[in-house]
Amino acid sequence: xxxxxxxxxxxxxxxxxxxxxxxxxxTYSEIELVVIDNASTDRSVDLVKRNFPQxxxxxxPFNVGFSKxxxxxxxxxx
Numbered sequence: 694x695x696x697x698x699x700x701x702x703x704x705x706x707x708x709x710x711x712x713x714x715x716x717x718x719x720t721y722s723e724i725e726l727v728v729i730d731n732a733s734t735d736r737s738v739d740l741v742k743r744n745f746p747q748x749x750x751x752x753x754p755f756n757v758g759f760s761k762x763x764x765x766x767x768x769x770x771x
Contacts, residue, residue, distance in 0.1 A: 695723035699766035702730045703756060706737040713745050725749070727766040731756040 698716050702709050709728070716726050727749045730738050741750055751765055 695725050696721060697725045697727070697770045699763055699770075700726065700728045701759060701762050701766075702728055702733060702737055702741075704733045704737065705734040706733075706740065709737045710740060710744065713741065713748060717745070717747075725770060727769050728750065729753065729762040729763055729766045738741040743750075 700709075700712055700716070705712075713726065713728065716724060726747075728741055728745075729751045730741070731753050732755045738750070738752055743747060748768060751769060753762065753765075757765075
């Protein structure tokens, strides 16, 4: 059984790397991680792309809000 984690990001450059790494460092091996970005302007998307290629990243062209972004993550789960 896999565990799915959805992380919502909006200009979280100071926090996103540590957040993602903490999820990936779990001892449970079947973790699926989806990061939804709500149109960040702080280069946090570039950081995720560069350092965490195994993460499923969804980039929104504008801030769609919390609920819609989380629903996008749920829809993206395999």
